[in-house]
Amino acid sequence: MRTHWLSLAAASCVVALGLAACGSDASNGGSGGGTSISIWEGWTGAEAKTFAHLVSVYQKQNPGTTISSLFVNNDNTLQKVLTAVRGGSPPDIAYLYGSWAPNVAQIPQVVNLTKVVQRPGVNWNDFWVGERDVATVNGRVIGIPALVDNLAVVYNKTLFAQAHLPVPTASWTWQQFVSDAAKLTNPAKKQFGTAYVTPGSEDTVWHWEVLLWEAGGQILKPGNKQAAFDSPAGLMALNTIRQMAVADHSMYLDPTDSAYANLFNSGKLGMLVTGPWDLSGFPNVQYGVQIMPSFPGTTGGHQTISGPDNWVIFNNGAAHTAAAEKFLLWLTAPAQVKYWSLHTGDLPTRHSVTTQGFLSAMNKALPGVDTFVTNLGNVHQARPQTATYPKVSQILGTMIVSVLLGKSQPQAALTSAAQQVNQALASSNG
Amino acid sequence: MAAPSVLLRRRRTAEPGRGRPAPAGAGRRRPSRSEQLTGWGFVTPGVAIILLFGAVPIVWSAVMSFQRNNLLTGNTPFVGLRNYRLMLHDPVVAQAVEHTFVYTALFVPGTMIVGLFLAVAMNRKIRFISVYRTAAYATMAISTISEAIVFIWLFDPSYGVINYFLSLLGIPQQQFLNDPSQALYVIVAMTIWGWTGFSVVIYLAALQGVPQMLVDAAAVDGASKWTTFRRVTLPLLSPASLFLAVWLTINALQLFDEVYLSTQGGPLNATTVLVYYLYDQAFQNFNFGYASAIAYFLFLIILVVTAIQFRVGRRFTHYRS
Numbered sequence: 007m008r009t010h011w012l013s014l015a016a017a018s019c020v021v022a023l024g025l026a027a028c029g030s031d032a033s034n035g036g037s038g039g040g041t042s043i044s045i046w047e048g049w050t051g052a053e054a055k056t057f058a059h060l061v062s063v064y065q066k067q068n069p070g071t072t073i074s075s076l077f078v079n080n081d082n083t084l085q086k087v088l089t090a091v092r093g094g095s096p097p098d099i100a101y102l103y104g105s106w107a108p109n110v111a112q113i114p115q116v117v118n119l120t121k122v123v124q125r126p127g128v129n130w131n132d133f134w135v136g137e138r139d140v141a142t143v144n145g146r147v148i149g150i151p152a153l154v155d156n157l158a159v160v161y162n163k164t165l166f167a168q169a170h171l172p173v174p175t176a177s178w179t180w181q182q183f184v185s186d187a188a189k190l191t192n193p194a195k196k197q198f199g200t201a202y203v204t205p206g207s208e209d210t211v212w213h214w215e216v217l218l219w220e221a222g223g224q225i226l227k228p229g230n231k232q233a234a235f236d237s238p239a240g241l242m243a244l245n246t247i248r249q250m251a252v253a254d255h256s257m258y259l260d261p262t263d264s265a266y267a268n269l270f271n272s273g274k275l276g277m278l279v280t281g282p283w284d285l286s287g288f289p290n291v292q293y294g295v296q297i298m299p300s301f302p303g304t305t306g307g308h309q310t311i312s313g314p315d316n317w318v319i320f321n322n323g324a325a326h327t328a329a330a331e332k333f334l335l336w337l338t339a340p341a342q343v344k345y346w347s348l349h350t351g352d353l354p355t356r357h358s359v360t361t362q363g364f365l366s367a368m369n370k371a372l373p374g375v376d377t378f379v380t381n382l383g384n385v386h387q388a389r390p391q392t393a394t395y396p397k398v399s400q401i402l403g404t405m406i407v408s409v410l411l412g413k414s415q416p417q418a419a420l421t422s423a424a425q426q427v428n429q430a431l432a433s434s435n436g
Numbered sequence: 437m438a439a440p441s442v443l444l445r446r447r448r449t450a451e452p453g454r455g456r457p458a459p460a461g462a463g464r465r466r467p468s469r470s471e472q473l474t475g476w477g478f479v480t481p482g483v484a485i486i487l488l489f490g491a492v493p494i495v496w497s498a499v500m501s502f503q504r505n506n507l508l509t510g511n512t513p514f515v516g517l518r519n520y521r522l523m524l525h526d527p528v529v530a531q532a533v534e535h536t537f538v539y540t541a542l543f544v545p546g547t548m549i550v551g552l553f554l555a556v557a558m559n560r561k562i563r564f565i566s567v568y569r570t571a572a573y574a575t576m577a578i579s580t581i582s583e584a585i586v587f588i589w590l591f592d593p594s595y596g597v598i599n600y601f602l603s604l605l606g607i608p609q610q611q612f613l614n615d616p617s618q619a620l621y622v623i624v625a626m627t628i629w630g631w632t633g634f635s636v637v638i639y640l641a642a643l644q645g646v647p648q649m650l651v652d653a654a655a656v657d658g659a660s661k662w663t664t665f666r667r668v669t670l671p672l673l674s675p676a677s678l679f680l681a682v683w684l685t686i687n688a689l690q691l692f693d694e695v696y697l698s699t700q701g702g703p704l705n706a707t708t709v710l711v712y713y714l715y716d717q718a719f720q721n722f723n724f725g726y727a728s729a730i731a732y733f734l735f736l737i738i739l740v741v742t743a744i745q746f747r748v749g750r751r752f753t754h755y756r757s
Contacts, residue, residue: 112508205700261613
C-alpha cells in the first residue's frame with residue numbers, strides 16, 4: 007500500500023506543479039520588452055465591439071503594451087477575482103459592481119488610486135459625484151468609474167392620451183404620480199398605473215431609497231453606525247408606494263424582477279421607474295422619459311440614485327500597475343467616454359462631454375436617453391459605503407415587500423427594520 | 437439509465453456472503469508491481485482531479501466553517517463553533533430548514549407518483565408510443581431558466597393562465613408567487629414538472645423488467661388488475677422506487693436554481709431554502725465562514741435522511757435474484 011500512496015502523491019504533485027506552472031505562465035504573458043496587462047470585463051454586444059475597438063486603438067498608440075481581455079459574466083467577477091487573488095494571480099484590471107466597493111476595498115491587493123486620480127489632466131471632479139462617492143471607500147479611491155446609470159420614470163404616451171392625462175413635467179410631484187397611476191389603472195384591460203419589483207433584493211430597495219432621499223431622509227446616520235430611515239421621511243416614502251400597491255391597486259407587483267419590462271412593452275403599464283438599460287426593450291410602445299417626481303415642501307427636491315460600476319486595479323508589481331493605470335486613465339478620458347457612449351448608448355461617465363450636440367446624437371440612437379443623462383445631475387448622494395450594506399439592504403427589502411404585500415403597517419415595519427439594522431451594524435462593528 | 441443499475445449492483449454486493457470479491461481462482465495471478473504502477477499511472481490524473489476539485493474544497497470549507505472568513509482579506513481568525521452556534525439562533529435558518537423539508541416532503545412523492553402514473557400509462561404497445569415517451573422525457577432536456585420563465589407567466593396573478601382557469605371554476609384570483617403562503621407550492625409544481633421525465637424513464641425501465649410470467653400467473657390465480665399491480669408490479673418496482681426516493685431527496689434538499697430564478701428566496705423569505713440561504717450568506721453578505729457552516733449542516737441532514745431512507749427502504753425493497 008505504501009508504494010501506491012507514494013506514487014499517487016508523487017503523481018499528484020507533478021500534476022499540481024504542472025497546473026501551477028501553466029497558471030503563472032499565462033498570467034505573466036510575454037515578458038520580453040513591453041508589458042502585458044490582463045483585463046476581466048463582461049461586455050457583450052455593442053459594448054464588446056466598442057471595447058475591442060478602443061483596446062486596439064490604444065495598442066496601436068502604445069506598441070509596448072499588450073492588453074488581453076477576458077470575458078467574465080459581471081455577476082461572477084468578484085467571486086472569480088477572490089479565487090484568483092488567493093491563487094496569487096489576479097487580473098491587472100477587473101470590472102466590479104459599485105455595490106461591492108466596500109468589500110473590494112478590504113482586498114489587500116487592490117491598488118490605491120487616490121493619488122492617481124489627482125494627477126494633472128485626469129480632472130477627477132469631471133466624473134459625476136455619484137460615481138466618485140462609490141469609487142471612494144473611507145477616503146480611499148479604489149476604482150475608476152466604468153459605467154453609470156440612474157432611475158427615472160418611463161411613461162407610455164398612448165395610455166396617458168387615452169386617460170386624457172397631461173404627460174409628466176420636470177416639476178411633477180409624487181402626489182401627481184400616485185393620482186396618475188390610479189387613473190391609468192384599468193382592471194378590465196388588466197392595465198396598471200405602474201409596477202414595483204418585489205423580490206426583496208437590492209433592486210427592490212434602491213427604488214425606495216430615491217423616495218427616502220427626496221423626502222429629506224437618510225438611510226444611515228453619519229458614521230454608518232445607526233439607522234436613520236425610521237423617520238417622517240421614511241414613513242412618507244413607504245406610505246407613497248403603499249398607497250398604490252395596497253389602497254389603489256394601481257401598482258403591479260413583480261416578485262420575479264423579470265416581468266415588468268415585458269408588460270410595459272405590451273402597453274399594460276402606464277409608468278415605470280427604471281434605468282436607461284431598459285429603453286431598448288420598449289420598441290412596441292410610444293414612450294417618454296421624465297425625471298423622478300418630488301415631495302413638495304421637503305428639502306430633498308428632485309433626486310435619483312445611481313448604481314455606478316468601477317474599474318479596479320490589482321497589484322501585480324509596479325510595471326503592471328503603472329501600465330494598468332495608464333490604460334485606464336486613457337480609457338476613461340473624455341474623448342473615449344464620448345466615443346463609448348455614442349457607440350453603446352451607455353450614459354457618459356463624465357460631465358464635460360454632455361454638450362447639446364452630444365445629447366441629441368445619443369437621443370437619436372436611443373430616444374429618451376437624454377433625460378437619463380441630464381438626470382445624472384440629480385444624483386446628490388450614494389448608498390452608505392459600508393461592508394454591512396448588503397445586510398442593511400436585505401432588511402430594507404423585507405420591510406418594503408411586507409408593506410407592499412399588505413403584511414405590515416409602514417410605521418411598525420420601519421421600527422422593526424431600524425432595530426434589525428442597528429443590531430447588524432453593531433455586531434459587524436464589534 | 438446507468439445510475440440505478442450501478443446502485444442496485446452495489447446494493448447486491450452488500451448482501452451477506454456476496455460482499456467479498458471472488459477469491460483469486462486458478463489461472464489468476466497477483467498483478468506484478470510494475471503492473472500496479474501502470475494501473476496507478478492510468479488512474480492518477482483522474483484521482484488528482486477528484487482530489488483537487490472535490491476533496492480539497494470539501495476539507496477547506498470544513499476549515500472555513502470554524503473561521504470568520506470573508507475571502508477578501510487574509511485575516512481569517514479561528515472562531516471555534518461560533519458559526520454553528522449562530523446558526524442555532526438564526527431565525528432564517530430555522531425557516532430555511534422548514535421550507536427545505538416541506539419542499540422535499542411534497543416534491544419527492546409528487547414526482548414519483550406522477551412519474552409512476554405516466555410510466556404505467558406508457559408501458560404498452562400503442563401507436564406513437566415513442567412520441568409520448570420522448571415528450572415525457574423532454575421536460576428533463578429543457579433548461580431550468582426556460583422552465584422558470586414559463587412557470588412565472590403561468591402563475592402570474594394578473595396575466596397567468598392558471599388564474600384564468602381558476603376563474604372559470606369560480607375561484608378568486610390567487611397571488612401565487614406574491615403570496616408568502618403559496619410561493620413555495622408554485623416552486624414544488626415547477627420542479628415536479630421538471631423532474632417527471634426523469635422518474636418516468638426510471639419507472640419505464642423497471643416496468644419492462646417485470647416478468648410477464650408473474651403477471652400472467654396472478655391473472656390465472658384470479659387477481660384483479662389493481663391487485664396484480666399492487667401485489668406483483670409495485671413490489672418488483674421497489675428497487676427503482678428506492679433509487680428514485682434517495683436520488684430525488686438529495687436533489688430536493690439541494691434546491692437552488694428554481695428559487696434563484698423565480699423568487700430569489702422571497703416573498704418575505706417564503707421560498708428561502710438552505711442552499712439559497714447559504715448562497716446568500718456567501719456571495720451577497722461575504723460570510724463565507726457562516727455559509728460553510730450551513731453547508732456542513734446541510735450535509736449532515738442529507739447524510740441522516742439518506743441513511744434512514746436506505747434503512748427503511750431495505751425492508752420494503754425486493755430484489756429478484
